[in-house]
Amino acid sequence: MKTIDVLIVGAGAAGMMCAIEAGRRGRSVRVVDHARNPGEKIRISGGGRCNFTNTGTSPANFLGENPRFATSALKRFTQHDFIKRVDRAGIAWHEKTLGQLFCDDSAKQIVRMLTDGMREAGVTLSMGVAVDRISRVDGGFEAAMSDGSVVRAASLVLATGGKSIPKMGATGWAYETARTFGLRITDTRPALVPLTFEPGLLEKLAPLAGLSVEAVVSHRVPADGGAPGRPTGDTKFAEGLLFTHRGLSGPSILQISSYWREGEAITVRMAPDESVYATLKAAKEENGKQMVHTALGHIVPRRLAESVCEREGVKGKLAEVGDKVLRRLDEAVNGWTVKPVGSEGYRTAEVTLGGVATDELDQQTMEAKSVPGLFVIGEAADVTGWLGGYNFQWAWSSGWAAGQVC
Structure with a gap:
């Protein structure tokens, strides 16, 4: 000894x-x-x-x-x-x-x-x-x-x-x-970890796997916190976001994962520095013959624009859609609220x-x-x-x- x-x-x-x-x-x-x-x-x-x-x-x-x-x-x-x-x-x-x-x-x-x-x-x-x-x-x-x-x-x-x-x-x-x-x-x-989606949503988002954008991801902790010492209120991070085959990753998601809990939602702004509504409205006045997904593709990556339009059921030319639809697209891009079902766990978590x-x-x-x-x-x-x-x-x-x- x-x-x-x-x-x-x-x-x-x-x-x-x-x-x-x-x-x-x-x-x-x-x-x-x-x-x-x-x-x-x-x-x-x-x-x-x-x-x-x-x-x-x-x-x-x-x-x-x-x-x-x-x-x-x-x-x-x-x-x-x-x-x-x-x-x-x-x-x-x-x-x-x-x-x-x-x-x-x-x-x-x-x-x-x-x-x-x-x-x-x-x-x-x-x-x-x-x-x-x-x-x-x-x-x-x-x-x-x-x-x-x-x-x-x-x-x-x-x-x-x-x-x-x-x-x-x-x-x-x-x-x-x-x-x-x-x-x-x-x-x-697990913390600082990618978040995962349920199969139905994953199927809809499958074409976006591998796509990254600069985003602001926010999360609101319920007033009671749900756990001792858990900070309440709004938390947000402005960093990169990555669509994956399982859900979402990237720095902004890893950051918010430390605050998120199962059953809670996160909100994503995928064009945080721009008013999608105002930009689409201006594009409509300038060239109403332009396809909606094409105009939106000047604000966010084309694949994302096509996915958002498909999910929102928006087709056709800018001249054929009203302000209500343009505001809906704005909300879909800069107010996308989604509930992850879990995380990738300790396998990929950076910390505990x-x-x-x-x-x-x-x-x-x-x-x-x-x-x-x-x-x-x-x-x-x-x-x-x-x-x-x-x-x-x-x-x-x-x-x-x-x-x-x-």
């Missing part, structure tokens, strides 16, 4: 960040992960270029029972602090829309920066090693590993993330383990909504209030960010916070 200061389970963004900080403090640290390589979600993120943070990160970009819980960690280790580390590592990066930062080259550079940092801090990294059993002993923790080793640690850090992308090895291990120590787990569900309840954790240290020495960081906690680098920043910030004290 070996005795160490800190055992971190999970070699992802949060776990490696925590290990670096704890190691720099002179703590003896071992990181274990059942995966073959560290930072696999980092490697595949951002199309292989890792959207490693967002310049606009603030507590307003996060969901959970208590979205303000993230404030302390985010303020103490900010996006600018992480950018400085990326710069010191000589990693070139660029900014895309909405403050999203990506590596110019490869996400592997971020992984290498973290693994180099762990090595320099004296951290032991054990890949392909799972935790078979863990228990509380003598004020610390004892863990039996799949490689036959047994470790005793004063501090245990749960950093295995959530259930999203199971093919990458994601499981609910952190939740199950936290529960054995008496911590409460909030309801978990929910997790270890934050009222169980100290917001400055990420330590469990009722279990001294137990820390929960990253996606394992009930803190979920928007799409666009926010979840990585939460991993860096929460890992840094725990690493100062574990």
Whole structure:
């Protein structure tokens, strides 16, 4: 049996960040992960270029029972602090829309920066090693590993993330383990995930599969919220939307999926910067012989224009339709309200909504209030960010916070 200061389970963004900080403090640290390589979600993120943070990160970009819980960690280790580390590592990066930062080259550079940092801090990294059993002993923790080793640690850090992308090895291990120590787990569900439609609607929309548009997608949460801490009122995102063979995807849909629940509707504006009615009315006055779907095809992609006209039963020339029909087309394009039947699930979800309840954790240290020495960081906690680098920043910030004290 070996005795160490800190055992971190999970070699992802949060776990490696925590290990670096704890190691720099002179703590003896071992990181274990059942995966073959560290930072696999980092490697595949951002199309292989890792959207490693967002310049606009603030507590307003996060969901959970208590979205303000993230404030302390985010303020103490900010996006600018992480950018400085990326710069010191000589990693070139660029900014895309909405403050999203990506590596110019490869996400592997971020992984290498973290693994180099762990090595320099004296951290032991054990890949392909799972935790078979863990228990509380003598004020610390004892863990039996799949490689036959047994470790005793004063501090245990749960950093295995959530259930999203199971093919990458994601499981609910952190939740199950936290529960054995008496911590409460909030309801978990796939988030930042494509939404799906029922077969009848899919059949009507089949010709649009693969078509993308810039859109504004909005959703209204009922007044009662339906769940503790769920934000009520209107939420909307203006980003790309993609029609798929299963329903809708694209950044705007992934964003709204974190707020949507089964049985609720979303509203889509597919020409958000234009009054479809006014534009069609002007086109009618200028050239009434123009076919309606042709005129609408100057506002939205032709395939979409044809689909909308077909669904609304509108045919013929502009001169043959009245204002009422033009307003109906306007509503069909910029007020399309639809009820998804579900999502694509954890298979394609980028993150898991929910997790270890934050009222169980100290917001400055990420330590469990009722279990001294137990820390929960990253996606394992009930803190979920928007799409666009926010979840990585939460991993860096929460890992840094725990690493100062574990």
